[in-house]
Amino acid sequence: MRYISTRGDAPALGFEDVLLTGLATDGGLYVPESLPHFSLEEIRSWRGLPYADLAFNVMYPFVEDAIPADDFRTMLHDTYKVFSHDAVAPLVQLDSNEWVLELFRGPTLAFKDFALQLLGRLLDYVLEKRNQHVVIMGATSGDTGSAAIEGCRRCEHVDIFILHPYQRVSEVQRRQMTTVMGDNIHNIAVKGNFDDCQRMVKESFGNQGFLGGKTQLAAVNSINWARIMAQIVYYFQASLALGGPDRSMAFSVPTGNFGDIFAGYLARKMGLPISQLVIATNRNDILHRFMSGNKYEQHQLEHTLSPSMDIMVSSNFERLLFDLHGRDGAAVKALLENAAKGPVSIEDYRWKHARKLFDSDAVDDKTTCDTIREIYQRNEYLLDPHTAIGVRAARNCRRDPAVPMITLGTAHPAKFPDAIAESGLSVKPQLPAHMADLFEREERYTVLDNNVAEVQGFIAKHWKNA
Numbered sequence: 001m002r003y004i005s006t007r008g009d010a011p012a013l014g015f016e017d018v019l020l021t022g023l024a025t026d027g028g029l030y031v032p033e034s035l036p037h038f039s040l041e042e043i044r045s046w047r048g049l050p051y052a053d054l055a056f057n058v059m060y061p062f063v064e065d066a067i068p069a070d071d072f073r074t075m076l077h078d079t080y081k082v083f084s085h086d087a088v089a090p091l092v093q094l095d096s097n098e099w100v101l102e103l104f105r106g107p108t109l110a111f112k113d114f115a116l117q118l119l120g121r122l123l124d125y126v127l128e129k130r131n132q133h134v135v136i137m138g139a140t141s142g143d144t145g146s147a148a149i150e151g152c153r154r155c156e157h158v159d160i161f162i163l164h165p166y167q168r169v170s171e172v173q174r175r176q177m178t179t180v181m182g183d184n185i186h187n188i189a190v191k192g193n194f195d196d197c198q199r200m201v202k203e204s205f206g207n208q209g210f211l212g213g214k215t216q217l218a219a220v221n222s223i224n225w226a227r228i229m230a231q232i233v234y235y236f237q238a239s240l241a242l243g244g245p246d247r248s249m250a251f252s253v254p255t256g257n258f259g260d261i262f263a264g265y266l267a268r269k270m271g272l273p274i275s276q277l278v279i280a281t282n283r284n285d286i287l288h289r290f291m292s293g294n295k296y297e298q299h300q301l302e303h304t305l306s307p308s309m310d311i312m313v314s315s316n317f318e319r320l321l322f323d324l325h326g327r328d329g330a331a332v333k334a335l336l337e338n339a340a341k342g343p344v345s346i347e348d349y350r351w352k353h354a355r356k357l358f359d360s361d362a363v364d365d366k367t368t369c370d371t372i373r374e375i376y377q378r379n380e381y382l383l384d385p386h387t388a389i390g391v392r393a394a395r396n397c398r399r400d401p402a403v404p405m406i407t408l409g410t411a412h413p414a415k416f417p418d419a420i421a422e423s424g425l426s427v428k429p430q431l432p433a434h435m436a437d438l439f440e441r442e443e444r445y446t447v448l449d450n451n452v453a454e455v456q457g458f459i460a461k462h463w464k465n466a
């Protein structure tokens with residue numbers, strides 16, 4: 001499988017290089033040159049498989065040039081056995097033909113574990129083979145950092161440095177990062193805000209001289225192709241559990257950077273019958289505004305009760321724009337260069353096509369809280385605020401009550417106790433057993449000034465072979 005850039009002007013790469021590369025050299029994102037396609041008969045034959053075996057069938061075409069089948073199978077079994085539920089991604093029924101797919105049974109209680117647990121193992125495998133080492137550098141306002149740290153904690157060929165804004169992440173989220181002990185794990189609290197952290201990461205990728213040429217930076221943000229790939233699997237799994245592929249399914253996806261729902265779009269292209277995909281956003285609704293009015297326009301960032309969806313632009317949307325433009329990289333490049341300067345639209349027929357592919361809705365904090373409360377009172381089931389947005393959008397956008405509507409449950413409610421409290425519920429979401437002692441664990445992190453030279457100096461001094 002070869003991978004090409006959405007901006008059409010970077011070399012095609014194989015899986016190993018795509019794994020180690022962030023953005024393409026032309027500023028685009030890598031996508032597979034062609035997708036595997038599975039017949040209904042083939043998909044049907046996967047019914048009842050353990051999650052890891054299903055994952056193998058769905059993903060192997062993407063990696064087969066780089067990884068022998070047995071090695072990949074072993075890696076997948078190791079990856080998904082750390083999840084706390086035997087089904088890995090269990091389904092919970094809310095109402096007639098209405099379901100939540102619980103994607104928060106991994107080590108950090110958010111769906112990002114599905115991809116980042118695998119990504120750590122993939123990186124180590126490829127780096128071992130190449131006798132190479134990388135430094136992962138990333139900025140986080142919460143979920144991604146902890147999932148990335150958990151994913152890399154056992155990697156021998158990876159050091160990971162995660163920057164978070166000092167005293168500006170929730171205590172649960174900070175502790176999920178800073179209590180993971182390992183010589184290759186480095187938490188940096190920057191005396192600044194999240195944008196400062198992100199800017200330092202960006203600057204460092206642009207000029208890696210501070211590493212003295214002895215190692216290179218790698219990225220684990222949601223534009224990494226391997227993360228999208230891993231997320232395709234649970235669409236197949238949920239569908240098979242509810243009678244697919246012999247009936248089609250609808251999915252509602254709490255959306256920020258468009259990674260998770262793009263995986264659903266790919267699952268459909270690979271042959272899975274999906275009749276509806278709902279983009280569910282919070283007040284940071286650039287995607288909903290585009291879907292409703294064909295205008296792609298950045299607004300100010302709003303801080304909401306669903307912080308993992310607080311975005312101004314949606315980075316993986318570029319991958320969809322590439323398909324909407326008949327995979328014309330030059331057209332995507334021109335469009336996104338204009339989008340950086342002001343609002344843009346696409347040709348009407350392309351936009352109408354996008355509206356056939358997706359429905360969308362935006363949900364504000366008040367309605368998020370109302371939904372958490374309603375579902376708890378009726379079902380005694382606690383939704384986290386991100387998932388609540390998905391459930392609300394699913395109900396608002398539903399087309400056919402005979403089609404199972406599955407909302408992706410992207411985080412465990414115990415990660416967001418403030419939203420639960422704000423819903424007026426007196427119930428306190430409990431952390432699962434493996435994390436019950438989170439608040440007693442030892443923490444380790446370094447506080448640094450909001451100064452890129454200081455941060456780079458720290459990294460240069462503390463990676464493994466420095």
Ligand SMILES: *Cc1c(COP(=O)(O)O)cnc(C)c1O
Pocket residue numbers: 110111112143144222254255256257258259260261308309386410411
């Ligand atoms: C990251 C995240 C999202 C958004 O996913 P995207 O792939 O960026 O659209 C939604 N909910 C939670 C809890 C997340 O951590």
